[in-house]
Amino acid sequence: MSHPAPRVSILIPNYNNGKASSHDGKTDLLGDLLQSLLDTLDDDPTPLEIIAYDDGSTDDSLDTLRGWSKKTWRGGEAFLKLIEAEHTGVLSIGANRLVRESSGDILVRLDGDTQMLTRRWAARLCEVFDQGPPRLGVVGPKQLRPDGKVHAFGDWLLHPKGYHHIFAGAARDSITQAIEVDHVMGCFYCCKREVYDEVGGYDENILRGQTIDFGLTARLKGWSCFAVPQIEYVHRHGLRGARQTTADTQEGVKQTLDTFRQKWGFDRIAPDLDAVRERYAGTPLLWNARVFGIPPSPPSSAEDAPDLPIQQSEWTRYGQDPSYKAATDLRAAVAMQVIQQAGKPKRIAVIGCGAGLLTHMLAGQGLSCIGADRDPARIRLAQQCVAGQNYPGGKPAFMHQSEAGRLPLEDGAVAMALLFDQIERHANPVALLREAHRVVTDDGVLAIVTPRPRQAPIGIDPRDCYRAVELLGQLGAVGGWQVLTDPRQGNPDHPLIVVVKRLALPQQSKPKVPAEPATAA
Numbered sequence: 001m002s003h004p005a006p007r008v009s010i011l012i013p014n015y016n017n018g019k020a021s022s023h024d025g026k027t028d029l030l031g032d033l034l035q036s037l038l039d040t041l042d043d044d045p046t047p048l049e050i051i052a053y054d055d056g057s058t059d060d061s062l063d064t065l066r067g068w069s070k071k072t073w074r075g076g077e078a079f080l081k082l083i084e085a086e087h088t089g090v091l092s093i094g095a096n097r098l099v100r101e102s103s104g105d106i107l108v109r110l111d112g113d114t115q116m117l118t119r120r121w122a123a124r125l126c127e128v129f130d131q132g133p134p135r136l137g138v139v140g141p142k143q144l145r146p147d148g149k150v151h152a153f154g155d156w157l158l159h160p161k162g163y164h165h166i167f168a169g170a171a172r173d174s175i176t177q178a179i180e181v182d183h184v185m186g187c188f189y190c191c192k193r194e195v196y197d198e199v200g201g202y203d204e205n206i207l208r209g210q211t212i213d214f215g216l217t218a219r220l221k222g223w224s225c226f227a228v229p230q231i232e233y234v235h236r237h238g239l240r241g242a243r244q245t246t247a248d249t250q251e252g253v254k255q256t257l258d259t260f261r262q263k264w265g266f267d268r269i270a271p272d273l274d275a276v277r278e279r280y281a282g283t284p285l286l287w288n289a290r291v292f293g294i295p296p297s298p299p300s301s302a303e304d305a306p307d308l309p310i311q312q313s314e315w316t317r318y319g320q321d322p323s324y325k326a327a328t329d330l331r332a333a334v335a336m337q338v339i340q341q342a343g344k345p346k347r348i349a350v351i352g353c354g355a356g357l358l359t360h361m362l363a364g365q366g367l368s369c370i371g372a373d374r375d376p377a378r379i380r381l382a383q384q385c386v387a388g389q390n391y392p393g394g395k396p397a398f399m400h401q402s403e404a405g406r407l408p409l410e411d412g413a414v415a416m417a418l419l420f421d422q423i424e425r426h427a428n429p430v431a432l433l434r435e436a437h438r439v440v441t442d443d444g445v446l447a448i449v450t451p452r453p454r455q456a457p458i459g460i461d462p463r464d465c466y467r468a469v470e471l472l473g474q475l476g477a478v479g480g481w482q483v484l485t486d487p488r489q490g491n492p493d494h495p496l497i498v499v500v501k502r503l504a505l506p507q508q509s510k511p512k513v514p515a516e517p518a519t520a521a
Contacts, residue, residue, distance in 0.1 A: 003047070003075070003077055004047040005047060005103060006047045006048050006049040006102075006103055006104040007046055007047050007048065007104055007105060007106060007126060008046055008047070008048040008049075008104045008106045008108060008122045008125065008126065009048070009049050009051065009098075009099075009102035009103065009104030009106070009107050009108065010037065010048060010049065010050045010051070010108045010110060010122075011051055011052075011053075011095070011098035011099065011102060011107060011108065011109050011110070012033070012050065012051070012052040012053070012080075012098075012109075012110050012111075012112060013052075013053050013055065013091055013094040013095055013098060013109070013111075013112070014030060014052055014053065014054050014055065014057060014061055014062075014065065014112040015054070015055040015056070015057055015061075015087070015089075015112075015243065015245065016057050016058060016059045016061060016243050017029040017030040017033075017057075017059075017061045017111075017112030017113055017240065018030055018031075018057070018059040018060035018061030018062075018063075018064060019031075019059070019060055020059035020060050021059045021061070021240055021241055021243065022239055022240055022241065023239055023240070023241050024239075027236075027239050028060075028064065029061075029112055029113045029236060029239065029240055030061045030064050030065070030112045030113075031064050031068075032115050032236075033110065033112060033113070033114055033115055033116070034064070034068050034079075034080070036115045036116040036117070037050065037116060038073060038079070039116075039119075040116045040117070040118060040119050040120065040121055041074075041116075041120070041121070041122055042073060042074065043119075043120065044119075044120040044121070044122045044123050045120075045123055046120075046122040046123045046126055048104065048122055049081070049102065049103070049104060050079060050080040050081070051080065051081045051082075051083065051098055051101055051102055052065050052068075052069075052080050052081070052082050052083065053083045053085065053094040053095075053097055053098050053101075054082065054083070054084050054085065055085060055087050055088060055089070055091075055093075055094050056085060056086050056087025056088075057087075058087075061112065062084070065080070065082050066082060068080055069081065069082040081101070083097065083098070083101060085097070089207075089245040089246045089247055090204055090207060090247070091202075091207070091208075091210060091247065092201075092202035092203060092204040092206065092210045093204055095109060095201075095202050095210065096201045096202055096204065099193075099196055099201065104193065105192060105193045105194070106125065106126065106129060106190065106191075106192060106193070107190065107191050107192070107193055107196060108122075108125070108188070108189070108190045109186060109188075109189040109190075109211075110187070110188055111186070111187035111188070111235070111237070113187070113235065113236045113237045113239070113240050114187050114188055114233050114234065114235055114236070115233060115234045115236060116233050117144070117232040117233055117234060118141075118230070118231045118232050118233070121141070121231045124230050124231055125139065125141075125190055125231060128178075128226075128228050128230075129192065132226065133224060135222055135223050135224055136223070136224050136226060137191055137192055137194075137195040137218050137223025137224060137225065138184060138189070138190065138191045138195065138215055138218060138223065138224075138225040138226075139184065139190040139191070139225070139226055139227075139228055140154055140181075140183075140184020140185060140188060140189065140190065140225075140226075140227050140228070141188055141190075141227075141228060141229075141230075141231035141232060141233055142172075142175060142227070142228070142229050142231065142232045142233075143185060143187070143188065143233060143234075143235050144172060144232060144233065144234045144235070145234070145235070145238075146234055146236055146238070146239070148172050149169055149170065149171065149172065150167050150168060150169065150170040150171070150172060150174075150175065151165065151168060151235055152165035152166060152167070152168060152185055153165075153166045153167040153170075153175050153179070153181075153227045153229070154166045154179065154181030154182070154183065154184050154225075154226075154227030155181060155182060155183040155184065155185065156181065156182050156183075157182040157183050157212065157216070157268070157271070158182055158271055158273065158276055158285070158286075158288065158291060158292075159182070159288075159291055160273065160291070160426060160427060160428065160429050160464065161429070161464075161466060161470050161474060162267075162269055162270040162271060162429075162430070162470075162473070162474050162477065163212075163268060163269045163270075163271075163473075164470050164473070166179070166181060166227070166463075168467070169467075172232070175229050176229055177229065178226050178227065178228045178229060179226065179227055180224060180225065180226050180287075181225055181226065181227050182215070182216075182219070182225065182288070183211070183212055183215045183216075183225065184211075184215070184225060184227055185211070185235075186209070186210065186211035186212075187235050187237070188233050188235075189211050191214075191218070195218050195223050198218070198221055198223075199214055199217045199218050199221070200217075201214075202214055203263075205259050206256055206259055206260065207246065207247035207252050207253075207255060207256045208247050208248075208252065208253060208256045209256060209260070209268065212260070212268060213260060213263070213264075216264065216285065219284055219285055219287065220280075220283055220284060220285050221284075222284050224287070257269070265279050266279070267430075267477055267478075269473060269474070269477035270430050270473075270474050270477035270478050271430065272428065272430045272431055272434075273291065273292075273427065273428040273430070273431075274405060274428050274431055277292060294427070306377060307377055307380065307381070308355065308375075308377040308378055308380070308381045310355075310381060310385070313354075313355040313357075313378070313381055314328070314354055314355055314357045315355060315357055315381075315385055318357060328357065328358065328361075330494070330495075331358060331420050331421075331449060331495075332358060332361045332362065334449055334494075334495075334497060335358070335362060335418060335420070335447070335449075336362070336365060338418075338445075338447045338497075338499055339362070339367065339416065341499070342415075342416055342445045342499070344367070345414070345415030345416040345444070345445065346368060346415050347368045347369075347370065347413070347414045347415055347416075348362065348367055348368065348369050348370070348414060348415070348416045348417070348418065349369075349370050349371070349372060349407075349409060349413070349414040349416070349417045349418065349439060350362070350369060350370070350371045350372070350418045350420070351372055351407065351417055351418065351419050351422060351432075351436065352372070352373055352374075352419065352420070352421070352422035352425075353371030353372060353373045353378075353379075353382065353398065354373055354375070354378050354382075355378040355381045355382050355385065356371050356378070356379075356381070356382025356383075356385060356386060356396065356398055358418075358420060359371040359382070359396045359398070360382075360385065360386055360389075360396060362396075363386075363391045363393060363394075363395070363396040364391060364392075365392075365393075366391075366392040366393040367393050368393050368394055369393075369396040369397075370396065370397045370398070370399065370409070370413075370414065371396060371397070371398045371399070372398075372399045372400075372401050372407055372408055372409065373398075373400070373401060374400075374401050374404065376400045376402075379398045379399070379400045382396075382398045383398050386398075404427075405428075405431050405435070406435065407435045407436075407438075407439050409439040410439070411438055411439065412438075412439065412440065412441045412442070412444075413439050413441075414439055414440060414441070414444065415440070415441050415444045415445070416440070416444060416445045416446070416447070417436045417439060417440050417444070417445075417446045417447070418446075418447050418449075419432070419436065419446065419447070419448045419449070419450075420447075420449045421449065421450065421451065421457075421495075422450075423448055423450050423466070423471075424450045424451065424460060424464050424465050424466060425460065425464075429474065430474070430478055433446075433474070433475065433478045433480075433481070434478065434480075437480045437481070437502060437505065440502045441502070442502060443501060443502060444501070444502045445484075445499060445500070445501055445502070446481065446499070446500050446501075446502065447497070447498075447499045447500075448471070448496075448497070448498050448499075448500075449495050449496070449497050450465065450466055450471070450495055450496050451465050451495050451496070452465060452466075452467075452492070452495060452496055453465040453466075453467065455495060466496060468486075468487040468488040468490075468496055468498075469488070471487060471496060471498060472486075472487065472488075472498070475498070475500060479503075479505055479506045480502065480503050480504065480505040480506070481500035481501065481502065481503060482500060482501045482503050483498065483499075483500050484499045484500060484501055485497065485498055485499040486498070
């Protein structure tokens with residue numbers, strides 16, 4: 001009996017996703033995936049094929065694949081085709097081999113620890129591609145955690161918070177609309193074969209995160225990427241034990257990140273958006289108008305800015321708005337607590353000081369303070385407000401930051417820097433953290449206070465507020481800081497608070513400037 005040529009090719013790279021590799025020794029990750037494919041696609045009208053590539057598994061998952069390769073379904077078709085290979089530990093090698101063995105015009109790559117939830121999802125996926133924009137090239141379904149909450153609805157890569165999962169922790173039913181994203185995770189990665197051919201396949205020099213490199217190259221060539229809510233699956237990677245592969249070691253991760261940085265010119269986890277903007281100006285990589293639609297701020301002139309009336313500043317609001325006063329008092333108390341723990345550093349910088357209210361409050365405690373802000377009108381008002389007052393540790397100084405990317409302080413000018421309600425507003429936090437590192441003395445301290453997403457103040461999109469894991473991840477990727485206080489342990493009703501000590505910046509080789517993918521095709 002002849003069968004129609006497949007439209008969808010389901011491609012499963014596997015290495016040790018069996019029962020023996022699960023934490024409890026009982027959870028058959030790969031077997032559950034294959035059963036879920038049978039359950040959700042048995043009556044799907046889409047012509048499709050399933051191909052699995054085993055990278056020299058040493059657990060029971062290879063026997064599982066052998067058993068399922070002998071099954072038939074959907075009118076007598078073989079359930080899956082199995083390719084057995086010696087172990088390489090390089091996922092891209094298996095992923096590229098799977099594509100070469102396939103014939104569908106829609107490629108679906110599935111990790112062995114996923115589980116499908118949506119019936120007839122292949123037909124829905126075809127509808128997404130058929131009804132989407134002409135250059136829709138990559139699609140990712142809604143990824144759920146085992147507890148039913150959202151793990152990711154696509155990812156941001158080129159974003160002030162760096163690489164992070166969108167809508168992580170949200171309720172499953174709260175996401176109903178497709179959104180354009182930078183990336184969708186490789187555990188359920190769907191693309192047109194035309195995109196794969198144009199990109200040239202997965203880079204086999206990248207041990208982890210191959211789809212990030214693949215997706216960025218596709219974006220440079222003018223393809224778009226969307227996360228869609230009508231297909232759902234569970235990613236159960238947390239149920240699998242550690243695997244002994246080079247890619248999963250610290251050395252392997254470092255190699256991958258270094259390779260990516262050399263190829264693209266920016267850090268994969270914490271990109272410097274100013275450098276990205278300069279390097280990729282005029283290319284589709286800067287598609288996100290929310291991030292790149294506003295041009296960099298020109299140097300601000302103190303002479304051209306009109307005066308700010310005190311009635312429109314935080315000084316007046318503090319006296320008239322009880323909730324604002326309480327929030328400001330809390331931040332001042334937090335600052336004093338951090339300052340006391342740091343041994344009352346001799347000189348403290350308040351970065352993004354506004355009209356100087358918090359700086360004034362700290363100086364009133366006998367601290368030597370300097371405030372810096374981009375708004376020259378607020379700096380002038382701060383200077384006016386403190387002019388006639390006495391302070392036990394000396395009058396606070398205020399400096400106008402005329403350049404967006406450089407603080408008006410010398411190297412090692414202060415023993416402590418405070419970023420209060422600033423990092424979530426900044427267009428390029430990576431550059432801000434590096435500038436803070438420059439102006440703080442050796443073994444100096446940086447304190448960051450930022451609202452949680454549910455505490456977003458007026459004018460700040462909750463999506464721009466950090467979760468604790470995002471803030472820690474960005475600090476770690478930027479480097480040069482040792483975490484002293486873990487924001488995951490703080491009071492959930494208070495803002496996120498993290499205190500870090502200055503260390504030497506890690507040495508990084510300068511990225512090469514390749515002809516491709518530095519420009520769009």
